[in-house]
Amino acid sequence: MLGAIAIAIIVLLTLFLAPSTNQQSTGSTYSRSPDGYGAWYAFMETRGTPVQRWKKPLEDLPGFPAQTSELITLERLGKSPIQNTITLLQVNREIRGEEISKKEKEWVEKGNTLVILGVPSRITEAAFTTQQESAAGLVKIETRRRKLRERKNQPYLPAQQDGNIAESVLGDRFGAVVWQQKIGKGRLILAATPHLAANAYQDEPGNYQFLAQLLTQDNQKIWVDEYIHGYEELSADKGKKAQRRLLSYLANTPLFPAILQTAIVLIIAIWAANRRFGVPQSLEVPVVDNSEAYIKATAGILEKANSSEFVLDIVGKEEQIQLQKALGLGPTLLEPDSLITAWVQQTGQPPVELEKLLHLHSQKRRMSEKELLSWLSKWQTLRRDLG
Secondary structure, eight states: OHHHHHHHHHHHHHHHHSOOOOGGGTTOTTOOSTTOOHHHHHHHHHHTOOEEEEOSOGGGSTTOOOOHHHHHHHHHTTOOOOOOOEEEEEESOOOSTTOOOHHHHHHHHTTOEEEEEOOOOEEOSSOSEEEEEETTEEEEEEOOEEBOOSSTTOOBOOTTSTTOOEEEEEEETTEEEEEEEEETTEEEEEESOTTTTOGGGTTOHHHHHHHHHHHHTTOOEEEEEOGGGTOOOOOHHHHHHHHHHHHHHHHTSTHHHHHHHHHHHHHHHHHHHHOTTSOOOOOOOOOOOHHHHHHHHHHHHHHHHTOHHHHHHHHHHHHHHHHHHHHTOOSSOOOHHHHHHHHHHHHOOOSHHHHHHHHHHHHOOOOOHHHHHHHHHHHHHHHHHHO
């Protein structure tokens, strides 16, 4: 049962205290890991370029296509939603190929700029580490992925963008690492690597400067999407909804049955250990051994009085009687010489050790506790050797 409890505790600690390895944290400006963008965000602040963090869904972006009912209301009033255009940076966003949603495309067409780093691209024969030339200086690229031309000597053509021509912003003979295309009044900029200006490239000033120039070429407000990395601005109502969503999520994942089973095991373990609902058992009254109690009481008094000579006399006589019985000499105390002679005749051992024991007994002097214990130990050894 104790083993089951220990295993349950280890499982809980592993689930709740293990470090998170969520891939969505890659590219967050809050992250200090090598694949984070915290150093680049600080670089932009030092550079004097204001960059803000966006922690809401894309639907809340300024100028993002509204619901149909809202558009009809605005059209009836003869108004159109006028918003300042912005540049939105998304790092390591989950995207299928180069496709963006219809509403995102409409938002870009209004003059906004969408920059996505980490678009799935094909692996080429390019070296993994290359130095790409740009107006901002050399840019270090560590990926073999490139956006390929459809045909040799043809411009870069993204697959799902209505045939709009895309131009390479950064690349080599194997293909484009960063490319852009015009969509309406705005632009869509894509990159094959999510680590273009990650923390790992703090010693590569060209990487940071290149991304900064890429985002500032339209003189728009710059936002970094942190909502895709799990950061969200919550109001009081949204906080309650999020809590309900979390509980609902846990109830629909394998984590909930594991927690439930662990709780049941702990309840059973506590129940079994405490036996609160077991059959009542009467307590047994311990039997008092009067002789043992008398001996312990006498020993306590002798110890406090330090009467080792009394113990030496009483115990010495009893040890001598036990030795005589073992030698077949009867229970009557004999003279030390007679006992020593019988000991030598029957055992063939030298009489030195027995003489010392009998001599200490005959002295009846006060001994220290250490000496007394040594004397008793020698008697026990002597009787044990006699067999």
